[in-house]
Each structure stands twice: as structure tokens, then as C-alpha cells.
Amino acid sequence: xxxxxxxxxxxxxxxxxxxxxxxxxxxxxxxxxxxxxxxxxxxxxxxxxxxxxxxxxxxxxxxxxxxxxxxxxxxxxxxxxxxxxxxxxxxxxxxxxxxxxxxxxxxxxxxxxxxxxxxxxxxxxxxxxxxxxxxxxxxxxxxxxxxxxxxxxxxxxxxxxxx
Numbered sequence: 311x312x313x314x315x316x317x318x319x320x321x322x323x324x325x326x327x328x329x330x331x332x333x334x335x336x337x338x339x340x341x342x343x344x345x346x347x348x349x350x351x352x353x354x355x356x357x358x359x360x361x362x363x364x365x366x367x368x369x370x371x372x373x374x375x376x377x378x379x380x381x382x383x384x385x386x387x388x389x390x391x392x393x394x395x396x397x398x399x400x401x402x403x404x405x406x407x408x409x410x411x412x413x414x415x416x417x418x419x420x421x422x423x424x425x426x427x428x429x430x431x432x433x434x435x436x437x438x439x440x441x442x443x444x445x446x447x448x449x450x451x452x453x454x455x456x457x458x459x460x461x462x463x464x465x466x467x468x469x470x471x472x473x
């Protein structure tokens with residue numbers, strides 16, 4: 311046998327280089343923080359009728375400051391409610407919202423201070439004013455859209471609305 315084919319050597323070398331490049335790209339991605347982090351949801355909630363205040367708790371952090379749009383999606387992926395649109399959220403600060411279980415786009419907001427054991431004596435939460443009908447019972451997820459980064463992320467878990 312006189313030698314190996316030069317084309318086969320070139321292809322082999324290209325594959326070895328591609329493997330090394332893929333390894334380094336993968337390592338970089340593993341150490342890049344997720345855009346939306348620390349999702350917290352109330353696992354089950356029952357929306358209140360008039361006069362009561364039962365709310366779904368939603369919170370998360372961002373790796374980079376951005377303007378967020380937060381929507382509630384049903385199990386089919388359809389938008390049920392828009393809680394905030396282009397709301398400025400600071401980097402690495404837990405952003406907290408409460409949803410009243412009503413469909414539609416929020417027409418205003420109330421800031422509510424929730425007492426707690428945190429270092430700062432509690433959390434300030436955004437309470438969007440959604441005035442539509444109460445959403446149907448079922449599984450829902452949160453979608454956080456980041457305007458400057460031009461990406462969207464779904465909550466890793468769903469929550470259950472019980473009527």
C-alpha cells in the first residue's frame with residue numbers, strides 16, 4: 311500500500327478541528343448564565359370572585375437588564391393575558407408579579423409591598439389590572455419576552471388554575 315488518499319487526510323483533519331471547536335463552544339455556553347433565571351410560581355391557585363384577593367405569584371431574575379413583556383399562555387400556547395409590556399427590569403433583581411386570573415391586557419398597575427423575611431423587609435410586587443372574565447381552569451405557563459435581547463423564554467414549569 312503506497313499511502314493514504316490526500317482527500318481522506320484533509321477530511322479527517324477537518325473533522326478533528328470541528329470536534330475541538332465544538333468542545334470549546336459547548337464549554338462557553340455551559341458557563342453563560344441563562345437570560346431568565348430563578349422562575350418562581352405558585353403551583354395552584356383559584357382566582358377570586360369580586361372583592362377577594364387570590365393571586366398567582368410569579369417572579370424571576372434577568373441576567374441582563376431589559377424591558378420585559380410578561381404573558382400568560384394556556385396549554386395550547388395561546389396568550390390568555392398580558393401582565394406587563396416593555397416593563398424595565400434590573401439585572402439580577404427578583405422581579406415579582408401577581409396575576410388575578412383574568413384574561414386580556416392589563417389596563418394599569420398597582421405596586422404592592424409584601425412583607426417578608428428578606429434582607430430588605432419584603433418584596434414589592436407589580437399587580438397588573440386585568441379586567442376580563444376569569445380564565446378557564448387548566449394548566450398555564452409564563453412567557454417572558456426580552457425586548458433588547460430579542461428573545462423569549464417560557465417558565466420551566468406550569469401552574470394550575472383551579473375554579
